[in-house]
Amino acid sequence: MERPLAWRPVTVIAVLLFGVLLALSPWYGYHRDELYFRVLSEHPAWGYVDQPPLTPMLARTGIALFGDTLTGIRAFPALAVAILVVLMALIARELEGGRAAQVMAALGTATGAYSLIAGHSLLTLSFDLPLWAAAILFLLKALLREQPRWWLAAGAVIGLATFNKHLIALLVIGLAVGLLTAGPRRILASPWLWAGALVAVVIALPNLIYQVTHDWPQLKMAAALSANKGAEMRVLFVPMQLTLFGPVVSVLAVWGFVRLWRDRRVRAPAVAYPVAAALTLISGGRFDYTAGLILLLFAAGCVGAEKAWRPWLAGLVLSGLGSAVIALPLIPVAELASSPVPAINEVARESVGWPRFVAAVNGVLGALPPDERARAVIVTGSYGEHGALAQAGVPRVYSGHNQLWEYGPPPETATTVILVNFGPRGLAQFGSCEEKARIDNGAGVDNEEQGLPVYLCRGPKQPWSTMWPMWRHFS
Structure with missing residues (x-):
């Protein structure tokens, strides 16, 4: 018998989260x-060399609907995480969780550090x-x-998810391995399963093309x-699995894995987590690639803990307060460098100092004679600086x-170049280079731009069309 949805408390949690974000x-x-997605949004395409098109296109839509502001570009992320909260409550209900389990699943998701970071900034x-939560909800319904x-x-959701990131393949591979090794294998003979796979492939086809x-x-x-x-991500993998959404979520996730494993109907989704973790470790991928499956295990753990829900709920509230300080911009910028937040939260660290960066580069450009300034170009080593x-x-x-x-490349007439974030190899491509400024974000936060020199270079040694391939890099 299907449990009723605790729609009132779950809706309150989702709406409050959306408002706070x-x-x-x-x-x-x-x-x-x-800043990068904002640039990509001005070049609509079916894909980009480092990602599919969904996030840049949502950036474009947010700017069009709500204005070219921080709030405008962040409206959709806040809405997406509010939807995630509701989906996690639905997953808990699907796993036969009652009102308390659904509320715990919603609250733990809403107050997890990773969820808050995802809702505060426009990130993939x-x-x-x-998208992972919706796919998991539907496959649980099928099982x-x-x-x-x-x-x-x-x-359909899996196919749509490929337009955001291709990591949904980890869920598919993990589920396939789970069905083959832990069953129920009869599912593999279902024409509906293969029809669903075909739907996913058809929807994802533009990505493949x-x-x-x-x-x-x-x-x-x-x-x-x-x-x-890769090496750094492997070292961080295990500790970050325990802290992505907070320690209470991690403990309940372990309980959830055991609970899923004991139910043959949903043993395959349980197996998906260690499979995805192993693939991430082998490939040297980011530690957060398993986040969607951690939330599944957490929801299952909430169902198991439902009879003693009060201490768990209190623990989620306390953990959420700590997550908020880490994940949200609650500490004044002037005090940020003296806190542990920049070392823990890369998003906070790399969100500080851009106006001063722009002012420093503009200062070098503005100091040039008018005729030279009109021909000068700026070349940056990072998409954030460009953005x-x-x-x-x-x-x-x-x-x-x-x-x-x-x-690119810059026009061949560009013989005066302002270079930012380049080492000796880049400087060596010009007849002369002189440091003209040094970036200071004004907050003392040790991020990628802090302390970078700004060079004024003249006289490229080769035509831009010849040397531009050398400037290409992925990271």
Whole structure:
């Protein structure tokens, strides 16, 4: 018998979360990824070398509907995480959880550090989390209700998720391994399962066509990420699994894994987590690739803990208070550097100091004689730097970082170049280079831009068309 949905408390949690996220959205500044997505949104395409098109297109839509502001670009992430809260309550209900389990699932999701980060800033994970949750909800309906038509809905969401990130493949592979090894294997003979798989492939087809026609850029991107950060991500993987959504969520997730494993009907989704974790570790992927499955295990744990819900609910509230300080812009910028937040939360760290960065680069550009200034270009090493300058309206900005390389090279008449975030190899491409400024974010936060020199270079040693391939890099 299906449990009723605790719609009132769950709705209150979701609406309050949405309101808090919107209210805090103007604090600090843009994250570098938001600045990048803003640039990509001005170049609509079926895909980009480092990602599918959904997040940039939602950035474009948010700006069109709500204005080219921090709140405008962050409205959809806040809504997406509010929807995630409701989906997690529905997952708990699907796992036979009553009112208390649903409220715990909603509250734990809403107050998890990772959820708050996803809802505060426009990131790919902002939409990946609810897409995974929707796919998991539908596959649970297919497994538990023995209503195989739900495989069509799961396939549709999985196909749609490929337009945001291709990581949904981890869920598919994990579920497939779970069905093969832990059953129920009879599901594999269901025509509805394969029809759902076909729906997913058809919807995802534009992504596949883009990859084929562009020489599989996502594979190159994945290899670059593994080479750059793979070792670090492997070291961080286990501790971050325990802290992504807070320690109470982690404990309940362990309980949830045991509970799912004991129920043959849903043993396959339980197996999906260790499979996804193993694939992430082997590939050197980010520790957050398993976040969607952690939330599934947590929801199952909430059902198991329902009879003694009061201490667990209190623990989630206390954990949520700590998560809010870490994940949301609650600490004044002037005091941020003296807190542990920048070391823990990369999004906060990289959301500080962009106006001062733009002012420093503009100062170098403005000091040039008028005729030279009119021909000068700016080349940045990072998409965040490019995006900050573009957002401020600075003209003739180029970068070789990820997709931005496709929008170059500078014109051959560009013999005066302002370089930011380049080492000796970049400087060596010019007849002369002189440091003209050094970036100071004004808050003392140790982020990627803090302390970077700004160089004024003249006399490229080769035509831009010849040396532009050398400037391309993935990270």
